[in-house]
Amino acid sequence: MTSTTALDDKPGAPVEDRPRVISPGLTSGDLFFRRGVAVVGATVLIITGAIGVFLGYQSIPTLQRYGWNFFVENQWQPENDIIGISAVLLGTVQVAVLALLMAFPLALSTALYITEYAPARLRSALVSLIDLMAAIPSIVWGLWGFFLIQPHAIGVARWLATHMSWVPIFHVDTDPNAAVWAQTRFTASVFVASIPVAMMILPMACAVMRGVFAQAPLSEREAALALGGTRWGAIRTVVIPFGRGGIIGGTMLAMGRALGETIAVLLIISPAFDLKVRPLEVGTETVSALIAGRFGEATSSQLSALLTAGFVLFLLTLLTNTVAAVFVTRSRSGSATEL
Amino acid sequence: MTSVLGGASLATQEVPSMGGGAALEALDLSAWFGTNKVLDRVSLQMHPATVTALIGPSGCGKSTFLRILNRMHESNPAASLAGEVLLDGQDIYSPALKITRVRQRIGMVFQKPNPFPTLSIKDNVTAGLMLTGRRMNGPEKADLIEECLLHASLWDEVKDRLDDLGGALSGGQQQRLCIARSLAVRPDVLLMDEPCSALDPTSTRRIEETIHELRDLVTIVIVTHNMQQAARVSQQCAFFLAAQGTPGVIVESGTTEQIFGSPLDERTSDYVNGRFG
Numbered sequence: 009m010t011s012t013t014a015l016d017d018k019p020g021a022p023v024e025d026r027p028r029v030i031s032p033g034l035t036s037g038d039l040f041f042r043r044g045v046a047v048v049g050a051t052v053l054i055i056t057g058a059i060g061v062f063l064g065y066q067s068i069p070t071l072q073r074y075g076w077n078f079f080v081e082n083q084w085q086p087e088n089d090i091i092g093i094s095a096v097l098l099g100t101v102q103v104a105v106l107a108l109l110m111a112f113p114l115a116l117s118t119a120l121y122i123t124e125y126a127p128a129r130l131r132s133a134l135v136s137l138i139d140l141m142a143a144i145p146s147i148v149w150g151l152w153g154f155f156l157i158q159p160h161a162i163g164v165a166r167w168l169a170t171h172m173s174w175v176p177i178f179h180v181d182t183d184p185n186a187a188v189w190a191q192t193r194f195t196a197s198v199f200v201a202s203i204p205v206a207m208m209i210l211p212m213a214c215a216v217m218r219g220v221f222a223q224a225p226l227s228e229r230e231a232a233l234a235l236g237g238t239r240w241g242a243i244r245t246v247v248i249p250f251g252r253g254g255i256i257g258g259t260m261l262a263m264g265r266a267l268g269e270t271i272a273v274l275l276i277i278s279p280a281f282d283l284k285v286r287p288l289e290v291g292t293e294t295v296s297a298l299i300a301g302r303f304g305e306a307t308s309s310q311l312s313a314l315l316t317a318g319f320v321l322f323l324l325t326l327l328t329n330t331v332a333a334v335f336v337t338r339s340r341s342g343s344a345t346e347l
Numbered sequence: 348m349t350s351v352l353g354g355a356s357l358a359t360q361e362v363p364s365m366g367g368g369a370a371l372e373a374l375d376l377s378a379w380f381g382t383n384k385v386l387d388r389v390s391l392q393m394h395p396a397t398v399t400a401l402i403g404p405s406g407c408g409k410s411t412f413l414r415i416l417n418r419m420h421e422s423n424p425a426a427s428l429a430g431e432v433l434l435d436g437q438d439i440y441s442p443a444l445k446i447t448r449v450r451q452r453i454g455m456v457f458q459k460p461n462p463f464p465t466l467s468i469k470d471n472v473t474a475g476l477m478l479t480g481r482r483m484n485g486p487e488k489a490d491l492i493e494e495c496l497l498h499a500s501l502w503d504e505v506k507d508r509l510d511d512l513g514g515a516l517s518g519g520q521q522q523r524l525c526i527a528r529s530l531a532v533r534p535d536v537l538l539m540d541e542p543c544s545a546l547d548p549t550s551t552r553r554i555e556e557t558i559h560e561l562r563d564l565v566t567i568v569i570v571t572h573n574m575q576q577a578a579r580v581s582q583q584c585a586f587f588l589a590a591q592g593t594p595g596v597i598v599e600s601g602t603t604e605q606i607f608g609s610p611l612d613e614r615t616s617d618y619v620n621g622r623f624g
């Protein structure tokens with residue numbers, strides 16, 4: 009009724025129309041739930057933010073004292089007032105990258121097998137098995153790596169160091185002609201430590217990839233098959249291009265986890281603070297293993313130094329995860345598919 | 348009735364030129380999803396250089412029938428079937444034939460346009476070659492792309508932007524791109540599953556014109572809900588019907604003229620005259 013009168017009034021003064029206020033019409037139940045969820049969601053943000061603020065605050069004395077040197081110095085000798093995290097950061101990144109190199113192909117092919125090839129009955133069993141891997145405590149992975157894997161891994165490391173020593177990263181400082189090969193030059197290395205870490209991050213990477221592969225549009229898969237393509241052809245032209253964002257994002261999320269992995273690494277490595285990229289050679293150190301190893305006997309200034317190292321790791325992980333999130337949301341696989 | 352025997356061997360025939368298409372014959376096809384039977388001993392001849400329309404109400408098994416014709420039916424793990432599909436006399440379900448080869452010879456255009464959205468227009472056209480591991484040099488490829496896009500009546504609209512993404516085209520253009528993509532693998536038969544149901548009237552008209560032009564190149568089988576469309580594009584017609592709780596059957600088949608002009612069965616007459624369905 010009102011609208012027709014408005015039309016009839018047309019000859020009169022032109023009235024500017026403006027958007028009217030529409031009440032969202034939420035019921036009290038909706039409102040209650042919305043507030044509850046908002047509070048819980050905000051709590052998560054506040055806790056994460058508080059961790060960052062706390063670590064940042066605790067870092068101030070150390071950063072004031074050592075300044076830029078904190079990032080350049082490689083030794084960690086609080087008793088001699090020499091503290092720096094360059095070697096530790098290098099070790100952390102090495103363990104994470106190597107773990108990723110091992111976990112990535114395994115996660116990718118496992119995810120592809122589960123979503124594309126496995127018979128329906130086997131599928132759920134495989135998914136639970138992979139999820140079970142994520143449930144294994146990291147101390148168990150550490151023991152597994154130390155007692156079961158290390159004795160074999162050093163053999164592989166020795167082979168690589170002997171036959172491919174022209175590749176700089178395979179170099180190990182040892183006498184290749186020694187009558188008895190120096191096993192201890194190969195133990196407790198980045199390489200050995202990264203194996204359990206790879207196993208730990210595999211389920212996460214696999215789950216993210218599985219999720220995006222399963223979303224690949226059926227209509228495009230059928231298009232590939234109807235053209236005479238094989239299953240692998242459909243995977244190559246449809247599933248992998250569609251899942252690219254998830255592949256990269258899942259890998260980087262796993263990287264974030266690998267950067268912070270502590271116990272398994274602490275069990276395996278023997279601390280060394282050299283600025284070197286020799287993953288097969290004995291000795292390295294990571295930020296989290298450093299903190300866990302030195303925390304107990306630290307004085308308050310040493311504790312501040314450890315927390316500063318933790319702050320740097322926090323920022324590094326935050327950056328990795330943010331980049332991962334950007335990849336996942338920007339890709340077609342991350343956004344709602346519309347086709 | 349044309350002889351369906353004596354066709355070239357499927358396995359040895361390599362990239363034949365499009366020329367009239369092949370004869371396709373369904374013999375006593377039944378189909379199930381789990382224990383639910385959806386088609387009951389359906390037989391139909393689909394002649395070369397002819398458009399055969401499959402009409403009938405929803406849920407009568409037309410699409411299932413069509414998907415059996417190029418072995419897409421079995422991609423559903425719960426699906427099973429009985430009977431034979433003869434392509435130039437050879438059973439496409441025989442173990443002697445590779446499923447990929449069958450699908451190369453019997454192409455399919457789907458209800459919803461499904462170009463590969465991350466591939467360019469020209470890569471979409473040649474996607475089938477890539478998928479079936481065929482190599483082609485640059486000029487050959489360019490010729491094929493032009494030829495197929497011309498056949499699909501899309502060339503004029505896209506010739507200046509062949510490197511744009513296939514997903515950037517309009518719905519009707521995407522569907523014609525899908526037709527061009529199917530033609531690029533040189534099929535003998537082209538199956539179309541309600542190719543215009545997601546399109547506006549103008550695009551529908553373009554697709555129908557395309558079908559007219561393709562008729563001389565390939566055998567076309569088209570499922571459609573649109574009676575006028577069936578009358579416009581097809582020469583042969585088959586009317587599918589599934590009575591309440593029973594699997595689908597072909598009530599009547601024959602020339603489109605006969606099905607629409609003087610149907611023998613009362614149910615066909617009721618359906619084509621819009622009295623039900």
